[in-house]
Amino acid sequence: MTKHCLMVGAGLSGAVIGRLLAEAGHKITIRDTRDHVGGNCHTLRDPETGVLVHVYGPHIFHTDDAEVWEYVNRFETFLPYKNRVKTTSQGAVYSLPVNLHTINQFFGQTLRPDEARVFLEGKADTTITDPQTFEDQALRFVGRDLYEAFFKGYTIKQWGCSPTELPASILKRLPVRFNYDDNYFFHKFQGMPENGYTAMIARILDHDNIMVELNTPVTRAEAEGFDHVFYSGPIDGWFDFRLGRLGYRTLDFERFDYQGDYQGCAVMNYGDVDVPWTRITEHKHFAPWESHEGSVLYREFSRACGPDDIPYYPIRQVAEKTLLADYVELAKAERNVTFVGRLGTYRYLDMDVTIREALDCGRAFLASNGAEMPA
Ligand code: UDP
Structure with missing residues (x-):
């Protein structure tokens, strides 16, 4: 019926x-x-620059699920895109997720994969056997130096609390690699919808x-x-x-425009706690097959979500x-x-x-x- x-x-x-x-x-x-x-995946072509803007922040499609990949490709052409994130910390730019390049650059080394593994294990706090918190997970797997440079400040800004109050699961989203693979995700299928997510969802x-x-x-x-x-x-x-309100983090995006290429990549994170934004997104780099002289950028700020704000990240404490x-x-x-x-x-x-x-x-x-x- x-x-x-x-x-x-x-x-x-x-x-x-x-x-x-x-x-x-x-x-x-x-x-x-x-x-x-399209909800928070909404994409919109900026009338002035022609850039396809991820209105509610960066969304990169990645999956190991072949049926899901087939599903999205039924409604939109996905073009190859690899998410390569950089981070600025203490006056230098590094590659994320933490990989052999990051380790060698950060510690001024020329280590090969096996050497880096041993080296980082020497930095790790091996007394932590069953990490429960974000901080313990970081200290156990990358040690204090990398934790403080890349994760501590960013996480305080992103979540508004100490990493000792957050679950290890948040950090488990990020790998540590002992090779030069700087693909942020490790999924079989990864790409960007040629005409944006809103076009795909409209077709669905x-x-x-x-x-x-x-x-x-x-x-x-x-x-x-x-x-x-x-x-x-x-x-x-x-x-x-x-029964009360469930806590969320909301995001504020401060748009600025630029003629040319502002930062040379789609996403630049900022690890230092005294830089108020968490990251800057340069939207045109999400569509490297397009060519635009003008550029649209978002400085992204995270804060507690009020009753009239858009909820983004569930806090789940x-x-x-x-x-x-x-x-x-x-x-x-x-x-x-x-x-x-x-x-x-x-x-x-x-x-x-x-x-x-x-x-x-x-x-x-x-x-x-x-x-x-x-x-
Ligand atoms: N994170 C961090 N530094 C970074 C990137 C991420 O400390 O440069 C932490 C942060 O707590 C974040 C979590 O790792 O919430 C997961 O990162 P992911 O990139 O998956 O966050 P998303 O893009 O979903 O906001």
Whole structure:
């Protein structure tokens, strides 16, 4: 039987689930309070310079999941792109993630891979056997010098607290390499959508059974008129924050323009705590196949998220996890509402994981509703 489903949020989760259900014959309404689809992946061509801008900060697509890679390529051409991040620290520029070049440059050495491994192990705090905090993880794997140069200041700025209060899992996102591979990610598939993420998501949403409504908030009463709701907004927001607010970091982007090439790479991090921004993004380097004389840059600042700010990074410290567990209990009691995505599940999710979860979620819905599975 055809269901009429409401997707709250036109980001990746809503688009991917919506498309799957639409292809199975269900009717989908997708609403977003913003004036564009794509959520925080939104890209926009700057009218003055022609540069494709990552409006809510840099997004680089990378995955090991072949089906997800195939999925995104069905809707947009992905061109090869490797994320090569640099960092400025204590008056010098280094290569990230920490690799053999970083180690040799930082310590003034000419070490080969095996020598560097032994050398860095000598710097590491080997008394830490089971690192739980960000700081312990750093001290155990790269030692104090590299930790203080590249991670401590950046992390204090990014998260607004001491790295001793953050889980080791945040740092585990970054590898340490004993070769000259400076690809930030270690995934089989990596690329950039030729025309941006918004174009890709608009194409995912381009289906006769999908109706997109922008600039339109959703009230609970309206939601009750649908057979099922997939909610990708903040989980606490669905419950009117009745148990309190889950903590997020928000970002401020200070745009500046430049004629020519300002920094020679897409992302330059700033490791020093006394530089107020965490990184500078030069958007045109995300599309090296394009040519623009003008350049659009963002200085990125992180701060605590207020009620009217855009939530970016879930904080997920102990207090938040307890509060989240209480909201999850409320969520379980909701009939016909599924909470999805980064905000709906309050997790730090990469785009590929978001798509994987959305595909799984959409399929589970179809399986339990007896609809035919799309090929
Ligand atoms: N990080 C750091 N220095 C850097 C880059 C990252 O200390 O130059 C830390 C920081 O705490 C950050 C985490 O490593 O939150 C994960 O980095 P990633 O680049 O994955 O962050 P994202 O791009 O998702 O903000």
